[in-house]
Amino acid sequence: MNFLDMTIEDLHEKLVNQDITATQLIEHVYEEIEKTDGDIGAFLTLTKEEALKKAQELDQTGIDSNNVLSGIPIAIKDNIITEGVRTTAASKMLEHFIPIYNATVMDKVEQKDMIPVGKLNMDEFAMGGSTENSAFQVTRNPWDLSKVPGGSSGGSAAAVAAGQVPVALGTDTGGSIRQPAAFTGIVGMKPTYGRVSRNGLIAFASSLDQIGPLTRKVKDNALVLNAISGEDPKDSTSYAGGNEDFTADLEKGVKGLKIGVPKEYLQEDAIDAGILSAVKQAIETFKSLGAIVEEVTLPNSEYGVAAYYILSSSEAASNLQRFDGIRYGYRAEGVQNLEELYVKTRTEGFGSEVKRRILLGTYSLSAGSYDAHFKKAAQARTMIHRDFAHVFTDYDLILGPTTTTTAYNLGGKVENPLAMYLADVLTVPINLAGLPAMSIPCGFSEGLPVGMQLIGKHFDEKTIYRAGYTFEQATDFHTKKAPFAGGEEA
Amino acid sequence: MDVTENTIQHIASLAKLTFDPEEKEVFAKQLDNIVDMVEKLNQLDTTDIPGTYHGIGLENIYREDKAEKGTKREALLQNAPSVKDGMIEVPAMLGNGEEDAE
Numbered sequence: 001m002n003f004l005d006m007t008i009e010d011l012h013e014k015l016v017n018q019d020i021t022a023t024q025l026i027e028h029v030y031e032e033i034e035k036t037d038g039d040i041g042a043f044l045t046l047t048k049e050e051a052l053k054k055a056q057e058l059d060q061t062g063i064d065s066n067n068v069l070s071g072i073p074i075a076i077k078d079n080i081i082t083e084g085v086r087t088t089a090a091s092k093m094l095e096h097f098i099p100i101y102n103a104t105v106m107d108k109v110e111q112k113d114m115i116p117v118g119k120l121n122m123d124e125f126a127m128g129g130s131t132e133n134s135a136f137q138v139t140r141n142p143w144d145l146s147k148v149p150g151g152s153s154g155g156s157a158a159a160v161a162a163g164q165v166p167v168a169l170g171t172d173t174g175g176s177i178r179q180p181a182a183f184t185g186i187v188g189m190k191p192t193y194g195r196v197s198r199n200g201l202i203a204f205a206s207s208l209d210q211i212g213p214l215t216r217k218v219k220d221n222a223l224v225l226n227a228i229s230g231e232d233p234k235d236s237t238s239y240a241g242g243n244e245d246f247t248a249d250l251e252k253g254v255k256g257l258k259i260g261v262p263k264e265y266l267q268e269d270a271i272d273a274g275i276l277s278a279v280k281q282a283i284e285t286f287k288s289l290g291a292i293v294e295e296v297t298l299p300n301s302e303y304g305v306a307a308y309y310i311l312s313s314s315e316a317a318s319n320l321q322r323f324d325g326i327r328y329g330y331r332a333e334g335v336q337n338l339e340e341l342y343v344k345t346r347t348e349g350f351g352s353e354v355k356r357r358i359l360l361g362t363y364s365l366s367a368g369s370y371d372a373h374f375k376k377a378a379q380a381r382t383m384i385h386r387d388f389a390h391v392f393t394d395y396d397l398i399l400g401p402t403t404t405t406t407a408y409n410l411g412g413k414v415e416n417p418l419a420m421y422l423a424d425v426l427t428v429p430i431n432l433a434g435l436p437a438m439s440i441p442c443g444f445s446e447g448l449p450v451g452m453q454l455i456g457k458h459f460d461e462k463t464i465y466r467a468g469y470t471f472e473q474a475t476d477f478h479t480k481k482a483p484f485a486g487g488e489e490a
Numbered sequence: 491m492d493v494t495e496n497t498i499q500h501i502a503s504l505a506k507l508t509f510d511p512e513e514k515e516v517f518a519k520q521l522d523n524i525v526d527m528v529e530k531l532n533q534l535d536t537t538d539i540p541g542t543y544h545g546i547g548l549e550n551i552y553r554e555d556k557a558e559k560g561t562k563r564e565a566l567l568q569n570a571p572s573v574k575d576g577m578i579e580v581p582a583m584l585g586n587g588e589e590d591a592e
């Protein structure tokens with residue numbers, strides 16, 4: 001049995017027909033993790049005992065044939081808090097932190113009888129694009145172990161791409177679901193801001209953060225978003241709209257669908273040739289399937305990275321003030337007074353990238369640069385927002401590459417934070433505008449996966465899934481497996 | 491150069507962080523590069539453009555002003571680094587602790 005060949009519906013059928021028990025499925029997950037995670041390094045914490053107990057309970061009560069997620073294993077990025085299970089955000093600051101309540105998404109996956117199997121590595125506090133900023137371990141890309149899996153949800157992407165789990169939850173503040181999904185050849189959805197409750201998500205930039213699913217297939221992704229989305233009284237920014245079925249429109253095809261391709265997203269000097277050629281081929285595929293694809297413009301997208309790094313770092317500097325060594329988390333030893341306790345705790349508890357963001361955010365908010373930086377960035381955000389709104393008056397979707405390059409070498413960018421930031425140029429504008437966007441596999445460049453990003457109108461994830469599913473059914477990129485997971489070289 | 495080691499010293503003190511001299515030099519250089527990059531925004535004419543500070547235009551949601559069950563005190567204290575007599579223990583607030591006679 002191999003999860004990479006099976007959809008959630010396939011697994012569900014096997015569970016309902018009792019070809020396998022939930023217990024066997026969970027045991028299999030841990031066998032796979034044991035076999036592969038020494039090389040991949042996706043997991044920070046395993047919850048084998050709890051998962052097996054839950055599976056045994058399900059086997060006793062029987063799998064609900066009306067609940068496709070019943071008994072399906074899921075792994076969780078380690079910035080989503082889990083009651084009684086260590087949650088670190090990959091930071092020394094929270095190395096021994098055991099939450100006393102569940103994030104809303106955890107309550108939701110458990111209500112659906114999904115089985116959480118462990119917590120996944122990430123860049124510390126979700127800051128980074130390679131998972132190399134984890135305080136604990138390196139995570140490797142299953143397509144090439146010398147490459148990064150992307151980040152910050154690198155553990156989530158690697159675990160799914162390596163076939164350890166069929167689904168993982170990640171978080172996306174500036175591309176942290178979509179970019180690792182692209183780097184590892186899987187499907188990653190960043191839902192509309194407000195679609196999924198942020199209650200219990202360790203805050204990075206509260207006006208940008210969203211939780212979303214990473215899966216091998218589009219339909220699996222929609223099924224999991226069905227489970228985790230919805231209004232939550234504990235998140236005052238959560239969306240009050242009705243509970244939708246994101247799989248409802250999957251079979252409708254793309255005939256007549258209007259897709260805009262921003263010319264800024266196809267610039268030859270900024271984006272690798274292998275990526276451009278895969279995306280251009282995808283455009284042809286959409287045309288052949290009946291979609292109307294035309295060039296559009298997002299003139300202010302070039303300001304996205306600048307605005308994003310000011311705003312997200314300012315929010316982060318503010319959010320991370322709570323880590324003071326008093327109520328929970330790391331506390332420095334050998335201090336004389338309270339001030340020293342704060343400074344020493346934070347200096348020892350945070351890693352370099354987190355400190356860099358705190359410095360940038362504090363600088364942007366400080367007297368003398370507030371107007372020139374913070375306010376200006378907030379205005380640029382409005383202009384970026386308007387660019388998208390303008391395109392969406394005429395188009396149903398926007399399409400472009402997810403990343404400017406394929407997965408790069410481990411260590412390749414750690415010495416140059418600015419280069420790492422600039423690589424986010426294609427993903428951050430979407431977060432600034434609060435839009436939903438999904439990365440799906442659309443080809444390969446020198447043996448490494450290429451991701452294409454489908455961007456939708458606010459709360460129109462349905463059309464994204466519909467177009468993604470139609471493309472997936474018409475192509476075979478999603479059937480390719482990482483060599484490490486038993487696939488042939490692409 | 492906009493960001494010097496003095497700037498780092500100043501914002502680090504605002505953010506309750508401290509850096510040794512070598513780190514200060516590295517962070518000053520990196521932050522200066524980053525600030526140069528974000529100053530690209532100066533090219534934008536933002537006259538009369540309002541700022542956006544939220545994900546999307548969602549309205550704040552208020553619940554009814556009714557008491558709800560809170561979290562158990564003992565549970566909250568489980569994660570505190572140091573607890574004494576049911577309270578979180580911290581070092582002396584003022585001075586260097588010398589007057590903290592027990």
